Amino acid sequence: MTQQRQLPQLVMRRASLADLPPFRLPEGYACRSLQPGDEAHWERIVKLAFGRERSFRESIQSHFYYRPGRVLFLCREGIPVATACAWQEPEWGEDWGYLHMVGVDPAFAGQGLGYAVSLAALHRMKEDGKACAVLETDDFRLPAIRTYLKLDFRPDVPSEALLSRWKQAYRELGLPYGVKVMSATRPGSAASANEDALVVDPEAHVYGVVDGVSAMLPYKDEAGFTGGRIAAALLVEALGAGDRGDASEPPGHSDHSHHSDHSQYDLAEAVLRANAALMQHMLDAGVDVAAKWKRWGAVFAIVRWRRTHLEYVQAGDCMLLARYRDGSVRTLTRNQVAEFDLKALQAKQQLLKDDTLPAEKVSQRLKPVFKCNRDKANAPDGYAVMNGDPALAYTMEYGRISCANVVRIYAVTDGMFHFIENDDDPRKWEKLVDALDERGIEPYMDELEREEALDPDCERHPRHKKSDDKSAVILDLPNGPETSFARS
Missing domain, CATH: 3.40.630.30 (Gcn5-related N-acetyltransferase (GNAT))
Known part of the structure; x- marks a missing residue:
């Protein structure tokens, strides 16, 4: 040869x-x-x-x-x-x-x-x-x-x-040396666009998931993008990610020159840039941003691998988890939206007990509950969401953990776990990542969709809708610094 x-x-x-x-x-x-x-x-x-x-x-x-x-x-x-x-x-x-x-x-x-x-x-x-x-x-x-x-x-x-x-x-x-990436995203329904997006940037070692949040008032731009999809795409762009999932780039945001040096930008600063860009996008579209429930938004769970440590940013109900060499699982974030979603779900279940109420009447009576929940966005007693509000700088979570003994990182949107979102089982997150490890992302999604199809009325597993957009990114990390690959 x-x-x-x-x-x-x-x-x-x-x-x-x-x-x-x-x-x-x-x-x-x-x-x-x-x-x-x-x-x-x-x-x-x-x-x-x-x-x-x-x-x-x-x-x-x-x-x-x-x-x-x-x-x-x-x-x-x-x-x-x-x-x-x-x-x-x-x-x-x-x-x-x-x-x-x-x-x-x-x-x-x-x-x-x-x-x-x-x-x-x-x-x-x-x-x-x-x-x-x-x-x-x-x-x-x-x-x-x-x-x-x-x-x-x-x-x-x-x-x-x-x-x-x-x-x-x-x-x-x-390929990025020392890291293996597995990822997948799919819409909750074939009839609706996927407002989730993947963040997969091997050059900058930035990975994660984004879940777009549409306003309660329907909106689509000339290209057919919903507000949630636009918000997700803006964040993916700000992070300089190469894999956008389904949240394609909205018009007017194709210049990536400000990310020519991937090694220097800060994750939190990138999120805040996207947050400011989203506010401008909403103003240009004529959105009444004075009412939080009329705003678009995105929640996210993003990590950056720095060889010796991991940096992360998170908002809303996207989750980050880590598995260690001994098999133990660490939950890095909390579902900030869970208690508000649960209140809305309980209100809905109470209304549904009245068989005389038609579906449209139930929806009308739930609107004040949902509006109240949206008002908690970036509030001291609420949750973090990228919706153009500068207060995101204080409500989103960010930080770093050591990579010592970390072998796998998981980032998932809420569509991957809405069956267990309100479960009191203290091992529910461990069981989730065990299932992902055992089956793989796509087979897990397939199984989840089969279960959703068996429960179309959301009775066996109480939730707001039959199926939600699903996204996951899994990173396999080297077991410590590069030289620790040494033969034993």
């Missing part, structure tokens, strides 16, 4: 095989282990994938750990096109499986076959009693490294020289 191999090779480790994602075959493919005659297919795939010939007998069959069931293939119309070995090498120890000889026929590249066949090999390792997994790769195999990162492998960095090589690989991949 034309690329120059550096020695020693790069090493990546997966700390546990207990939490493997389920194996799903790409459409049109089958997975099987080695069958008689597949030796030639293995040699063909390896030559195409690595650019050099290798003998199956010498490289695989003569190895002490060889079993046909440990050599896996993905097949298209019965022909193997991708391969991986669920292996073991003595130097790594009995508990460590070794992901070996992952190769894909280039004619079938770009279909996720490397990920799929590697995951199949990891499941086989787990069946063989392995507790964790390790692999070796080359600096120039960037697509493979990206695949291994998706499979939750992490760099092994026992020296400064290897740290430099890993940082270079991450730069070439366009």
